[in-house]
């Protein structure tokens with residue numbers, strides 16, 4: 001078990017961009033205020049904590065006081081992941097496992113998600129996973145190594161200033177909607193594979209490092225569809241299998257008339273624990289929404305339960321509630337001057353239906 005470290009993150013450089021500014025201002029906490037309204041009457045998940053149970057045996061002076069349930073820990077143990085490929089609906093594609101060992105932090109840094117704008121309109125094309133120098137980097141799925149070493153961004157292997165540093169890219173044995181899928185692992189300290197080598201899920205491909213545009217060790221991870229190019233990424237949080245019993249929030253926040261709310265802070269508050277997670281909507285350039293969801297916000301690794309979504313806009317606290325279901329995507333659309341909907345996007349013609357295994361663990365841990 002490993003504590004989630006955040007201290008060094010404030011000083012991390014954005015790892016993909018060509019610019020070289022320090023991120024001291026990029027990872028500040030959003031300024032949106034927490035909402036104080038109560039949930040709708042229909043949401044009855046809030047229950048009063050049971051009174052402490054006290055054993056009153058007279059023969060022995062022992063007293064057992066059970067603590068009241070507290071807020072969930074910010075770090076520490078998490079349930080094991082759903083087996084890959086995991087897809088409860090035809091539109092889901094949790095095809096990959098986490099690219100780092102199960103006993104390490106294996107979730108995105110909150111301030112370094114996909115679509116985050118760090119400075120000068122540069123948009124993050126992957127997720128960053130906190131990891132110590134030398135932590136094994138694992139293949140997220142089976143495939144063939146198509147890049148191993150420096151120079152990935154520029155395509156020049158001898159380029160020692162490449163922002164990705166030492167990197168590995170894998171073309172996977174499976175694709176999506178008839179297009180090939182790639183994953184990318186960057187900033188490594190050591191590469192253990194060679195181009196053309198076939199690797200299996202979970203196979204070590206190198207070690208976490210701090211090469212390229214970064215000031216601290218971490219793993220930068222990307223998912224790319226169709227072309228293994230900078231402008232063909234998708235949000236890895238929609239491709240990495242969730243922990244069992246946990247789900248993924250996917251949203252599309254419109255201002256009005258289809259104009260998306262860009263890089264805007266949103267609070268996602270657990271009605272059960274009160275824990276607040278802050279996420280920003282995507283920046284508008286470089287990155288791509290999911291082909292089906294057309295989202296501009298994703299927050300993965302949410303324990304199942306009821307969540308209040310809150311954002312302050314134009315002096316008004318916009319609030320609505322979304323239920324997170326185990327192993328599934330919970331999708332919403334919200335228009336600031338219009339509607340809130342919990343319906344999926346219009347159903348496109350399906351030319352590809354992924355495997356839909358039956359959930360085996362549906363209870364919260």
Ligand SMILES: [Zn+2]
Nearest residue numbers: 015127128220
């Ligand atoms: Zn990164």
